[in-house]
Amino acid sequence: MKIALGQFAATPRWEENLATAIDLARRASAEGARLLLLPEDILAADMQDPDLTLRAAQQLDGPYVTGLIAGLQGLDLTVSGCIFVPDGSGRVYNVHIVVSAQGLIGTYRKLHLYDAFAMRESDRQTPGAEIAPLIEIDGFKIGLMTCYDVRFPELARALALNGAELIAVPSAWVRGPGKEWHWEVMLTARALENTCYVAGIGECGPRNIGCSMVVDPLGVAVVRTGQDPDLLFCEISKERIAKTRATLPVLQNRRFADPTLR
Template structure:
């Protein structure tokens, strides 16, 4: 399966962002991609205004997600990324997956970025359910969001549940060694679970971009820098089978995976 990573600079206006995503979707289809993965918080963002995503939040049946569904249906393309949804006076950071116009999965971010002097919980309500496994054609995808990558038990739970690849929209904040953290942890989550890891970063004065795809044996097969770009990579089921044959970590593990919360089927989206 060919996938595309839409590394973009998210503007403070949802209509401008939807237009940018429309351009990325058209280019992805021209490249033969079946899935377009976008960054975190794609409705609206301002590096100087951390509360903007909450104020700009829309319900999943609002105009922004409806626009994504139209793009998906028009291009016959699956689209994944996170949007902020109003909740309890704050917002939920919802990772949505849309395929051919249908909203097929939603995962509400479990681990909020309360670290490195940031407090995402000031503006966002955490989810409490393990992400679903989403099937697109013959690949099974597990859903994660940004800071989730620092919690290996979540990636392991998804791999044990049958994920071939993990989708990781992000808005990774700059800082000392932070680019190294991003690269190391994306690679580690791929290798320790013998899955593809698709990390897509937002670009701004605050966020690093640096999107990348790492294969099940830790090889980086696509990578971006700090400018807007469309990356294309191929996921190969034979590579997963070879990795799990030579490195059977999922089979060899001796301890069970902790239950992280209630599991919601990808059919139970709202």
């Protein structure tokens, strides 16, 4: 299956970001992609205004999601990315959405909030409480994670044991000493230890690193990009997964119990 990674820098205006997402979708579909992965914060973002997260949040049936679904009409393409959704108490959920021309296919509320490196997402966000069901596209089973989740191997392992062959990780990975290396190491580790594909899609711009990449089941970065807006493509292969798992049967050889969410 051919997938696309659409890396861009979100602006404070959701209308502009929606237009960018639809443009990337049309370009990805024209190249034969069946899945387009977009970053975290595709609704609205402003590094100087963290409260924009609260003001810009929309319901899943709001204008951003319905506009994206409308923009996909006529395209044989599924799109994923993250938006902020009001939780009903003045805070928001960070929701990884999956949509197509037929509507909303699936959602995942980010489990691990980024209370690290002097940032506190929990000041404005409410964590999710469930591991999302897998999404199936062209016979491939896809697991959903978001950004900081990639530092927690239990979630990726749970998705792999549920059958995930590709794990999608939209992100707004903040710059800092060694942070690009952290990103690459974590994506590679999650792919290699679970012998599946992992696609990390980074928001770029003045605060975040971009650096989107797809890592294959043997830990090889098969495509990657730098810090600028980009649209890159990758073929993922069930044969590659099967051969890797036959040679490196870590999921069979493990001695620990299945991870559970507490």
